[in-house]
Amino acid sequence: MNHPWTGPRLARVALLLAVAVFGPAAGPRSGFETMSPELRAMQQDDLANPGMLHVAEGEAQFQQQGCTACHSAEAMQGVAARYPAFDAARDGPIDLAGRIAQCREERQGRAPLPREGKEMLALSVFVAHQSRGLPLTPNPDPRMEFVRRQGEALFRERRGQLNLSCGQCHDDNAGRRLAGSLIPEGHANGYPLYRLEWQGLGSLQRRLRNCMVGVRSEPFAPGAAEYIALEAFLAERARGLVVETPAVRP
Amino acid sequence: MRAFLAAALLCLDGAAFAQNVPVVGDAIPASLTGMPGDPARGRAIVLDRQRGLCLLCHSGPFPEERFQGDLAPSLAGAGTRWSEGQLRLRMVDGRRLNPDTIMPSYFSTEGLRRVGRAWQGRTVLTAEEIEDVVAFLVTLRD
Numbered sequence: 388m389n390h391p392w393t394g395p396r397l398a399r400v401a402l403l404l405a406v407a408v409f410g411p412a413a414g415p416r417s418g419f420e421t422m423s424p425e426l427r428a429m430q431q432d433d434l435a436n437p438g439m440l441h442v443a444e445g446e447a448q449f450q451q452q453g454c455t456a457c458h459s460a461e462a463m464q465g466v467a468a469r470y471p472a473f474d475a476a477r478d479g480p481i482d483l484a485g486r487i488a489q490c491r492e493e494r495q496g497r498a499p500l501p502r503e504g505k506e507m508l509a510l511s512v513f514v515a516h517q518s519r520g521l522p523l524t525p526n527p528d529p530r531m532e533f534v535r536r537q538g539e540a541l542f543r544e545r546r547g548q549l550n551l552s553c554g555q556c557h558d559d560n561a562g563r564r565l566a567g568s569l570i571p572e573g574h575a576n577g578y579p580l581y582r583l584e585w586q587g588l589g590s591l592q593r594r595l596r597n598c599m600v601g602v603r604s605e606p607f608a609p610g611a612a613e614y615i616a617l618e619a620f621l622a623e624r625a626r627g628l629v630v631e632t633p634a635v636r637p
Numbered sequence: 638m639r640a641f642l643a644a645a646l647l648c649l650d651g652a653a654f655a656q657n658v659p660v661v662g663d664a665i666p667a668s669l670t671g672m673p674g675d676p677a678r679g680r681a682i683v684l685d686r687q688r689g690l691c692l693l694c695h696s697g698p699f700p701e702e703r704f705q706g707d708l709a710p711s712l713a714g715a716g717t718r719w720s721e722g723q724l725r726l727r728m729v730d731g732r733r734l735n736p737d738t739i740m741p742s743y744f745s746t747e748g749l750r751r752v753g754r755a756w757q758g759r760t761v762l763t764a765e766e767i768e769d770v771v772a773f774l775v776t777l778r779d
Contacts, residue, residue: 548756549690549741550749560708560739566686566693567704603756 415625418571418636421562426583430635438512438581438633441588445513448506453495460517467515468630471619473528480534480615484511484590502609508588512579515632522629523576525622538620541613547604553617556598568637573598574625575618577634584637591618658729664722665729669744669764679773682766683712689762689770694740698777709740714779724774728767743767 419427429435449455467483474481474489481489484502487510491497500507525531542553556565557573564570578591585593592614596606607613658665668674682689684702691697696705697712715724726733730742743761746752762770 544750546749546751548746548749548752548759548761551739551741555739564704564707566706599751600753603753604751605753 415574415628416561416572417574417576417625417628417631419577419631419634421569421571422635422637426635426637430631436581436633436635438579438588438635441509441512441579441581442516442633444505445509445511445516448509449513452491452506452510454490454510457490457494460513463514463517465518465521467518467632468521468523469526471531471534471615471622472526473530473534479612480531480619482615482618483514484592485610485615487511487514503590503593508579508590511590512588512633515579515630518630519632520629522627523622523625525619525626531619534616534619535623536620537613538616538618541617542620547599547602549602549604551602553598573621574628575621576625576628577631577636579632580634580636582636588633591621660726660733661722663726663734664720665725666722668768669725669729670768672768674765674768674770674772676769676773676776678766679769679771682762682770683773688766690741712774712777714777716775716777717779719774721771721775725767725771728762728770728774743770 419430422430433439446460449458449460470486471480471482472486473479474486476489484507487507488499488502492499500510525535545552545555553573556570561570561572575591575594578594579588581588582594592609595614595617599606658669659667683691683697684699686692691712692699692702692705694706694708695710695712696707699705719727727740729744730747731738731740732742732745741761744764744767746758746760
């Protein structure tokens with residue numbers, strides 16, 4: 388599957404050639420680019436972007452929760468751009484929220500935070516925001532390659548009563564309309580993000596759960612390995628797009 | 638006798654049932670219920686975004702409906718292009734015509750993975766609803 392001439396490397400060579408021949412439009416396109424001008428303006432203006440309130444909340448939490456005993460905000464720069472990472476302690480991949488939970492529970496000995504709770508989202512959005520503008524450069528740890536391949540298999544597998552795969556919408560039909568919604572390429576470069584439909588900030592796992600429930604499939608449990616594998620594949624698929632956190636989406 | 642047979646078949650779930658549906662060429666000529674469907678009910682199902690879901694992917698001659706999808710051909714003229722039996726097979730299990738189709742199989746649970754708890758063992762539409770939709774589609778004559 389990872390044969391050098393059919394695997395991601397070939398795709399990257401092809402991508403480089405395509406960029407050389409057709410210009411930069413051939414690379415992955417962020418959901419940002421297909422949004423209305425109003426929404427793009429809302430994302431880009433820190434005073435109008437509702438996600439920025441959560442970033443500020445996260446900055447306060449970062450102090451209050453004692454993260455600064457070990458980390459500075461500056462040291463968080465670039466972290467989100469290379470997650471998920473391989474965690475030696477659990478001998479498996481870990482996403483950003485998982486790392487925050489690990490620091491809190493194992494290093495600080497405190498009670499777990501719910502993944503979609505206000506505090507976890509605020510801490511995650513604050514940390515991820517420190518990478519805003521940096522290109523996604525997926526973790527080069529060779530042990531992540533296996534995880535990415537698992538993620539790709541999940542991305543291509545048809546599921547649910549409607550029997551659709553992620554790829555059938557986001558590769559084959561991106562740019563078309565599913566009823567009123569423009570199908571984006573499905574890149575995860577802006578999470579956690581503010582979604583108008585949610586009227587609030589939400590995680591990537593929430594987004595993936597929505598897509599799964601949309602095809603009448605049983606979503607995975609919060610924090611499940613499957614989500615982290617999907618995230619690892621999505622990061623590779625979006626390689627080079629810049630982190631937008633906190634993005635705004637319809 | 639015929640009504641009894643239809644009732645007995647309907648007790649089976651869609652997977653078992655769909656396997657017993659007589660496919661002739663690219664069509665299922667006979668009604669799944671042994672009765673003709675009701676086009677008015679069929680129209681309501683097609684327009685219903687929780688039941689038919691058709692407008693997620695298709696557009697059609699429904700000017701009052703906003704937000705129609707463009708992942709699939711327009712339903713306008715479907716009744717001119719296809720016979721009733723061809724439309725029925727397309728609704729029951731389009732994979733028999735195109736294994737890669739993205740159109741859901743509305744009356745088969747075969748080969749599905751990770752179906753949500755609320756939907757397990759159920760087909761998207763019932764036999765009666767399929768007949769209603771087919772009866773409506775044959776009226777779409779451009």
